[in-house]
Amino acid sequence: MSTTDYLIEVSVTISIIFLILFYIYYKYNSAKSEMDQVAEKNNYVDTGSYFRDNFGGKTKAIGIKPFLLNDSKSIGIRYIITSIIFFFIAGTFGVIMRVSLVEPTPTLFLNRTVIYDVLTTQHGILMIYMWALGSALGFSYYLLPSFLKVKKDSMGGYSSAAYWIYLLGAIFIVLSRSSTRWYFYPPLSINLNPYNAGSFNWLAVLGMEMIFVGVVIAAVVVIKMIIMDRDDNVKIEQMPLFAWAVLFTLIMLVASAPFFMLGLAMTFYDFFNPVFFVSSSSSPLSFAEMFWIWGHPIVYIAVLPQFGLIYEIMPKFTGNKIYSYASGVLALGLLMPLSELVWGHHLLNSGFGIEWGLFFSTASFLVVIPSAITVFNYIATLWTSAKIRMTVPMLFVVNGIFDFIIGGITGVIQSNLELNEVLHGTYWVTGHFHFIFLGITTGIGFATIYMLFPSLTDGRKYNVRLAYWHFTLTAIGSFIMSMGWTVGGFYGMPRFVAGYFARFQAFQDTAILGGVIVGVAQLFFLANIFVTYSKKPSIPTNNALEDAYNLPVLENGGE
Amino acid sequence: MAERTFSRGMIFGIVIIILMFGGLYYMLSAPTTLNGGLIEPSNTPYKDTINVTLYANALGWDYGVKGDHTNPTFNITVGTRIVFTVIEADTAPHTLTIADSPSESSTHLTLVTTSQLTQITGHSVTVSYVFDKVGTWTYWCEIHPTTMVGAINVLASANTSANANCHVSPDSAQHHSQNNNNLNSFFEFLLDISGAIIA
Structure with a gap:
């Protein structure tokens, strides 16, 4: 057989395969649009839910179906489940890091201290991108369709693709075992020597880029949901505060992510031809700037949706409305531009010059204003309440406000130019953001998961005693750990190193005690799942968070 | 519905526990040796230290004179630590790579990587390595392996005298050669004598 005949045969075969595939796609598409019309006629906001309820039987939240259906609720459950799994993985790394520091010169990783760097990197990246950002996206996808009574649940395919890219990126990050810290500074991050920088840095950079692609697509879909798919009865000036918080957060995300995405792409090019960050015409500081233009907003992205969730959870247990809706929106809105302007305070000691230092320092002080408005709004709501029901979610909320005040004040102290020269690079910084991340991000995340518990577990009640233990140990442990770091850092205990000077023994021991308590506390959450699932479902699958928003739309029929 | 003792929530919890310990195991088994374990980083005690300044130029390594x-040849005794100071002399990327073989080998160790030594002329990186194996070693630049290559002859120590085992012959133009061995042993002898006299 000649080559020409062979080529003809191959091309004919491929054409036939494509024709068959196109026919299958055509049939699928016409069936889907038919199904769309039927679903709309039956007052379903999305086809996936209609299909699930009428043909696939009742869906289970923990199971394979949320990973196959493309409606917003399923995608929200995907993100929530993924974030919980990665929270436990990254949390294990954190606890092992703490435990390894029982002695000033650790023997747990004897002659292998790079393991500590690998664990630091993985703990940081996974906690921020998978737990904080993942749970925020999950709650947005899960709650916003009910909160805003969306007219049509659209762009499910995009959300689904974005989720898989994001998950694959996270798996790449874990497989890379990189030790570049979460900020990927060159020249360490373009070092391909496994001993100096963990293993496959190129895989970590690739995974990071994929996480960004996924997150940005998801952000655009959620912004579109808030702005365009909102029901006509839900005016933008009456939107739930959680929707405002998510809107501001995601605009911030979309506005600042490109800087770091570009930086990552340049880093990837530097693997092959180092021209951008270590060449004679550039400097690694240019990467640091590109990173922190994104890196500061991300720490707000981890906090702002949780502020919105506090606004939603609090009225359920205080019995009154949020004290001031307008000031809540104003504060969340002020945090958005301010967080874009203060990124330089992460680089105050890198030789910007005093003028830039003063600018970023002052801008950082200004962040106090919206933060204080938010906190006083919470306090006023609690103050004007007739009776506060101290359930587990409410305890998490109160503890979150308490931790946020401490974490915020320590943050303002270190944005002072002179004090920053002393405090940068010490455990003070670690203590500052762990107060906020454990109090607000993790605490409110678990508060919301407890609120959504009947929906996520097909109508089961969580074990209150175990949940109380979970809360109590998390609150006490995180306070002990962060306080040990903060005080030790004030005395100059350097962070990010696998070891410490013997005179910091007391502070490290305090932090280890707290860290182990936090680690044990999360096991109570796991135990809660085991205990809960050993019983049969006993209550309806609706939850308190969505109830208030769900009722009116069903009467109107969504038309 | 039959009584189920093992539900999907429990499977979820077990998956979390497996992933926790699996992830931890994966991280703890990260490679911590250089280049995947080809040559271990030498933590052995060293007897003497030599400071060597090399100018990295694509046409060849410069020693001393820029x-x-x-491409100088270094003759040292076993157990000597060489502190390399590599200075960028042109604007090309360079590495300093060594192997314990007479020519370039895939079983090598890159002491200075392209990202450590930037392409800014005059930028210097200082690294050290303890040569604890007798034989002919090769040092080269992975990017210019034909022009930038030289030899390090690690000789067996004639005696344990601490100050008599350090000989560098930077002016030797031909690498991979053992020409200076006789001269070296003569120098060693002289130094031993002088040491004995001083003692």
Whole structure:
């Protein structure tokens, strides 16, 4: 057989395969649009839910179906489940890091201290991108369709693709075992020597880029949901505060992510031809700037949706409305531009010059204003309440406000130019953001998961005693750990190193005690799942968070 | 519905626990040796230290004088630590790579990587390595392996005298050669004598 005949045969075969595939796609598409019309006629906001309820039987939240259906609720459950799994993985790394520091010169990783760097990197990246950002996206996808009574649940395919890219990126990050810290500074991050920088840095950079692609697509879909798919009865000036918080957060995300995405792409090019960050015409500081233009907003992205969730959870247990809706929106809105302007305070000691230092320092002080408005709004709501029901979610909320005040004040102290020269690079910084991340991000995340518990577990009640233990140990442990770091850092205990000077023994021991308590506390959450699932479902699958928003739309029929 | 003792929530919890310990195991088994374990980083105690300044130029390594491209040969005794100071002399990327073989080998160790030594002329990186194996070692630049290559002859120590085992012959233009061995042993003898006299 000649080559020409062979080529003809191959091309004919491929054409036939494509024709068959196109026919299958055509049939699928016409069936889907038919199904769309039927679903709309039956007052379903999305086809996936209609299909699930009428043909696939009742869906289970923990199971394979949320990973196959493309409606917003399923995608929200995907993100929530993924974030919980990665929270436990990254949390294990954190606890092992703490435990390894029982002695000033650790023997747990004897002659292998790079393991500590690998664990630091993985703990940081996974906690921020998978737990904080993942749970925020999950709650947005899960709650916003009910909160805003969306007219049509659209762009499910995009959300689904974005989720898989994001998950694959996270798996790449874990497989890379990189030790570049979460900020990927060159020249360490373009070092391909496994001993100096963990293993496959190129895989970590690739995974990071994929996480960004996924997150940005998801952000655009959620912004579109808030702005365009909102029901006509839900005016933008009456939107739930959680929707405002998510809107501001995601605009911030979309506005600042490109800087770091570009930086990552340049880093990837530097693997092959180092021209951008270590060449004679550039400097690694240019990467640091590109990173922190994104890196500061991300720490707000981890906090702002949780502020919105506090606004939603609090009225359920205080019995009154949020004290001031307008000031809540104003504060969340002020945090958005301010967080874009203060990124330089992460680089105050890198030789910007005093003028830039003063600018970023002052801008950082200004962040106090919206933060204080938010906190006083919470306090006023609690103050004007007739009776506060101290359930587990409410305890998490109160503890979150308490931790946020401490974490915020320590943050303002270190944005002072002179004090920053002393405090940068010490455990003070670690203590500052762990107060906020454990109090607000993790605490409110678990508060919301407890609120959504009947929906996520097909109508089961969580074990209150175990949940109380979970809360109590998390609150006490995180306070002990962060306080040990903060005080030790004030005395100059350097962070990010696998070891410490013997005179910091007391502070490290305090932090280890707290860290182990936090680690044990999360096991109570796991135990809660085991205990809960050993019983049969006993209550309806609706939850308190969505109830208030769900009722009116069903009467109107969504038309 | 039959009584189920093992539900999907429990499977979820077990998956979390497996992933926790699996992830931890994966991280703890990260490679911590250089280049995947080809040569271990040498933590052995060293007897003496030599400071060597090399100018990295694509035409050849310069020792001492900038611009002569000699690719010097170093003759040292076993257990000597060489502190390399590599200075960028042109604007090309360079590495300093060593192997315990007479020519370039895939079983090598890159002491200075392209990202450590930037392409800014005059930028210097200092690294050290303890040569604890007798034989002919090779040092080269992975990017210019034909022009930038030289030899390090690690000789067996004739005696344990601490100050008599350090000989560098930077002016030797031909690498991979053992020409200076006789001269070296003569120098060793002289130094031993002088040491004995001083003692």
